[in-house]
């Protein structure tokens with residue numbers, strides 16, 4: 148495609164200096180540039196892509212998109228925001244793939260991964276070939292690919308959507324993070340259904356305030372009305388029990404479908420009960436009701452199933468298909484995953500890493516603990532520091548023994564992170580122990596556990612690494628827990 152043709156899709160103000168080369172690829176990392184690429188200079192948090200423009204041209208970049216004038220020997224396109232320009236041009240370059248996909252975007256502090264997985268399982272039950280994008284990775288049909296972000300940069304996103312179209316995928320679900328919305332990574336995505344799970348404190352290191360965080364997530368609903376097509380009605384699916392939904396209601400032109408447990412909603416769960424193998428509830432919808440028995444546990448998972456059910460009703464699936472899929476739904480890796488080595492107490496590995504999700508996880512665990520609840524929990528480095536004392540308070544309030552430990556300290560001193568956690572429970576001596584080494588902390592909790600106890604190892608879920616300093620070290624809570632049980636016997 149000629150550079151000028153591509154640029155004709157770019158709205159707003161931009162300046163183009165130089166020739167009109169053929170563009171055969173788009174790239175944002177100078178190290179991966181191949182001849183004929185259009186190179187985007189992105190300002191990062193650690194380095195600035197503008198500093199690599201020369202290297203990109205030396206590797207054969209045909210033109211460069213930047214936010215400031217650069218002395219490069221190639222045509223230069225100046226834009227106010229290269230990330231947004233990249234999102235719009237990637238969408239155009241790959242032929243607007245999301246116009247040809249039924250796309251569901253899920254945002255919210257907790258439950259995005261679980262809800263998208265449930266949606267995916269419902270769509271597969273309905274016989275669709277599906278695509279899935281999120282924290283656990285990317286799936287196209289039966290094949291899986293790793294992903295660095297919950298919501299990838301627009302280049303990866305649009306390339307992935309194009310691949311989905313080429314491979315016959317017609318239905319995709321994706322997690323949409325507040326970072327991605329704020330940075331414009333999803334500009335150009337044409338959603339059919341946008342889903343909101345909930346909003347509680349997280350990511351204040353990035354967004355600064357809860358209002359900013361809420362507004363960033365709201366962009367998904369504002370974006371929903373962007374491309375009106377009467378053959379493809381769009382819907383916003385909102386959690387009626389979360390007051391933030393009232394705010395998002397006013398941000399979208401799309402019709403709204405509500406779901407909830409406490410507040411009268413379009414899609415509701417009634418008669419919720421624990422069963423020996425999970426939970427049961429009555430799924431009530433405008434199309435009738437159905438009893439669902441599921442392997443998933445926890446009230447939060449009822450919300451996730453309601454969100455998925457509402458999104459799938461909006462997508463045209465029948466109540467029968469949805470209820471049948473919910474009955475078969477498999478838990479997501481690292482979300483309330485049990486580690487069973489034949490021990491007489493329960494070990495659960497869960498990805499809860501926000502105060503709200505930790506509280507939900509601990510309340511759920513309490514329901515089936517016959518005796519004491521142990522929780523092993525840490526807080527990430529280089530991330531929201533205000534979360535640390537809150538996480539410690541939740542742990543101490545809802546567990547009998549809390550073990551504070553490390554969880555991806557990144558460039559920070561693990562001892563300092565632990566001191567920040569301890570500051571939240573300074574009057575609670577004796578309710579917690581601090582063991583900086585995560586492996587040792589897990590072994591400690593498992594050594595202490597007695598028959599009927601539950602050990603909740605929270606924070607890392609499916610992750611198989613720890614980031615300590617600049618190093619990524621292999622680490623899997625589940626493997627460590629299994630080894631610790633074997634050590635006991």
Ligand SMILES: CC(=O)N[C@H]1[C@@H](OP(=O)(O)OP(=O)(O)OC[C@H]2O[C@@H](n3ccc(=O)[nH]c3=O)[C@H](O)[C@@H]2O)O[C@H](CO)[C@@H](O)[C@@H]1O[C@H](C)C(=O)N[C@@H](C)C(=O)N[C@H](CCC(=O)O)C(=O)O
Nearest residue numbers: 175176177189191192193194196199296297298300324326
């Ligand atoms: C804070 C943030 O959003 N960081 C993102 C950012 O990283 P960065 O600022 O460090 O970028 P960088 O690596 O320094 O590079 C800047 C630019 O220079 C380029 N470069 C760099 C080196 C070089 O030799 N040549 C070159 O061209 C890079 O390709 C890039 O285009 O740009 C990278 C490339 O696009 C992203 O992968 C990275 O996400 C990192 C992994 C991250 O952790 N982001 C988090 C905060 C995030 O986005 N999280 C949300 C989920 C949150 C949740 O719900 O849990 C997400 O959607 O993942």
Ligand SMILES: Nc1ncnc2c1ncn2[C@@H]1O[C@H](COP(=O)(O)OP(=O)(O)OP(=O)(O)O)[C@@H](O)[C@H]1O
Nearest residue numbers: 256257258259260261282447482497498499504508
């Ligand atoms: N609807 C929910 N409300 C509150 N907590 C939840 C909900 N769903 C899941 N959780 C808790 O949050 C943890 C993470 O769930 P999940 O991975 O689905 O969320 P997420 O939004 O994708 O998280 P992230 O953005 O960090 O990837 C789970 O392990 C569980 O403890």
